[in-house]
Amino acid sequence: MIIGIDLGTTNSLVAVWKDGKSQLVPNGLGEMLTPSCVSLDEDGSVLVGKAAKERLQTHPERTASVFKRYMGSDKKVRLGERDFRAEELSAFVLKSLKADAEAFLGEPVTEAVITVPAYFSDAQRKATRTAGVLAGLKVERLLNEPSAAALAYGMHQLDSESRFLVFDLGGGTFDVSILELFEGVMEVRASAGDNYLGGEDVTSAIVDLFFQRNKLDSSLRNNPMFMQRLGASAEAAKRALSGGQQASVQIQLDGNDLLLEIDEEVLDKLCAPLLKRMREPVERALRDTNIRAHELDSIVLAGGATRMPVVRRLVTMMFGRFPTAEINPDEVVAMGAAVQAGLKMKDAALEEVVMTDVAPYSLGVAVSVRLADGKSSDGHFSPVIERNTAVPVSRVGHYHAVDPRQSYVLLRIYQGESRLVKDNILLGQLEVPLPQDGEKAVDVRFTYDVNGLLEVRANVDKSTESHVLIIEGNPGMLSDAEIKQRFIELEKIKMHPRDTLEMRTLLARADRIYQQVRGDLRNWLGMQITEFEAVLETQNPRLINPARSKFSDMLNSIESDSHLHSDFDPQPN
Numbered sequence: 001m002i003i004g005i006d007l008g009t010t011n012s013l014v015a016v017w018k019d020g021k022s023q024l025v026p027n028g029l030g031e032m033l034t035p036s037c038v039s040l041d042e043d044g045s046v047l048v049g050k051a052a053k054e055r056l057q058t059h060p061e062r063t064a065s066v067f068k069r070y071m072g073s074d075k076k077v078r079l080g081e082r083d084f085r086a087e088e089l090s091a092f093v094l095k096s097l098k099a100d101a102e103a104f105l106g107e108p109v110t111e112a113v114i115t116v117p118a119y120f121s122d123a124q125r126k127a128t129r130t131a132g133v134l135a136g137l138k139v140e141r142l143l144n145e146p147s148a149a150a151l152a153y154g155m156h157q158l159d160s161e162s163r164f165l166v167f168d169l170g171g172g173t174f175d176v177s178i179l180e181l182f183e184g185v186m187e188v189r190a191s192a193g194d195n196y197l198g199g200e201d202v203t204s205a206i207v208d209l210f211f212q213r214n215k216l217d218s219s220l221r222n223n224p225m226f227m228q229r230l231g232a233s234a235e236a237a238k239r240a241l242s243g244g245q246q247a248s249v250q251i252q253l254d255g256n257d258l259l260l261e262i263d264e265e266v267l268d269k270l271c272a273p274l275l276k277r278m279r280e281p282v283e284r285a286l287r288d289t290n291i292r293a294h295e296l297d298s299i300v301l302a303g304g305a306t307r308m309p310v311v312r313r314l315v316t317m318m319f320g321r322f323p324t325a326e327i328n329p330d331e332v333v334a335m336g337a338a339v340q341a342g343l344k345m346k347d348a349a350l351e352e353v354v355m356t357d358v359a360p361y362s363l364g365v366a367v368s369v370r371l372a373d374g375k376s377s378d379g380h381f382s383p384v385i386e387r388n389t390a391v392p393v394s395r396v397g398h399y400h401a402v403d404p405r406q407s408y409v410l411l412r413i414y415q416g417e418s419r420l421v422k423d424n425i426l427l428g429q430l431e432v433p434l435p436q437d438g439e440k441a442v443d444v445r446f447t448y449d450v451n452g453l454l455e456v457r458a459n460v461d462k463s464t465e466s467h468v469l470i471i472e473g474n475p476g477m478l479s480d481a482e483i484k485q486r487f488i489e490l491e492k493i494k495m496h497p498r499d500t501l502e503m504r505t506l507l508a509r510a511d512r513i514y515q516q517v518r519g520d521l522r523n524w525l526g527m528q529i530t531e532f533e534a535v536l537e538t539q540n541p542r543l544i545n546p547a548r549s550k551f552s553d554m555l556n557s558i559e560s561d562s563h564l565h566s567d568f569d570p571q572p573n
């Protein structure tokens, strides 16, 4: 069985293709959304999901979130005494989702389709595949998130003919894809996006405004506990504004109440520069397909941040119509990943469905150009594969040595759209020896597969020798040997047992609330936690089950009385 995974910046989901349809898989808490958070528990085991999210505030030095933003880089995140790369943290999330799928299906799972932002680079894609390997999963396919959303959406109308645009704004990334659906063939015509734009930027903008309005010193940003609490309160206010008109961010600092009131107007202003950045990819995708906004049949929303009214208004304004909200935007990508898994398994219900995708950015090499006065100018970009070419694709570029005395050429491979390579992204380089005599030229073959992974081969003219680009030494990527080593290391770290996760999550939540309240309520809550722990130690389900419900209701009631998920001062009576 191949499973479909949406590995998101803020939340991750797993779904399976079963009984002729996509089905979401619940996690150990019975929920579909698993927060992409990882925490190292005091007993050395790894907590993933809601329990880890609760610990972001109580144990920030042992907990990590939004690490998808570091995929493809060598940035490390310290949890306790150990450093982890983004691939490793993602691997913990994948392991947890794999265990959920195994519990749901009642069989071992070893293969997965994992979604990535369409605009993810080669290094980011390879890091995602590595995360899968580290989690013990063979990654059957990396699928672009908007293409996954389109697959889920298209399943509802396979017999119709339509053109639609997927507007996918997640926690950390923004993608746009334009697709055409015709007789069961779903063709991505163009993708564009921004890898560093998402709902988390809105939360950060609220945090910045909080600092500004309360005249806080920027050194407070180095206080992880304060920043996590502020972040959580800003996130709650942002979500509240998706349903209401007013919200506040409230935090206690050294006995003082700090406050920021936000209404729709303030939020709109904060979002204005972010919304501006969303226009460019939309316009580029339309331009590349030669389709006008009014010629689209529908606009499909994906990603949690499209719940924001200000984003929906932008979409409505840009396209002159309301977006469709047929499928839950949080779930649509995972549902599509499961369709792709079904396609991979050649499920009979999907016989008529075909999906084609594109390379979202141009790929090429750095060249020197000769000017009219005979001088040469370095650092120009020569595209070999143009953006939005259907994949898989293989193209050859033919290049000459600048100087006939040259004994080798250094091929530098870039991705991007700029005229000068300094403004594009360097993917790697390849040194190709040239023959002593004969033509000093090389053929460079770029092969871009359906996963969005690139292979570059160079052939010196009239020789059969071929040089394959191996982007080793790129700090953002692990070699095969390093992956093997890290797999062994990660195997030694135990995941928290799934069957006790619910209790662990409840206790993590209680700890967070305990740290937030003060006075009598705090003392009282401390006693309740100790008593609940004593019941858990009995290991007697007849005692534990009613105590758990009571404990959970009690936490709900404290949080709803406190009107905010941040600091508050109970009124002693």
Ligand code: AMP
Binding pocket: 008, 009, 010, 011, 012, 169, 170, 171, 172, 198, 199, 200, 235, 238, 239, 240, 242, 302, 303, 304, 305, 306, 307, 308, 329, 330
């Ligand atoms: P995703 O990566 O698709 O899970 O998107 C998560 C992003 O959506 C995060 O930045 C969330 O803060 C944001 N989000 C989820 N629900 C809402 C909501 N109701 N209102 C505003 N933003 C939301």
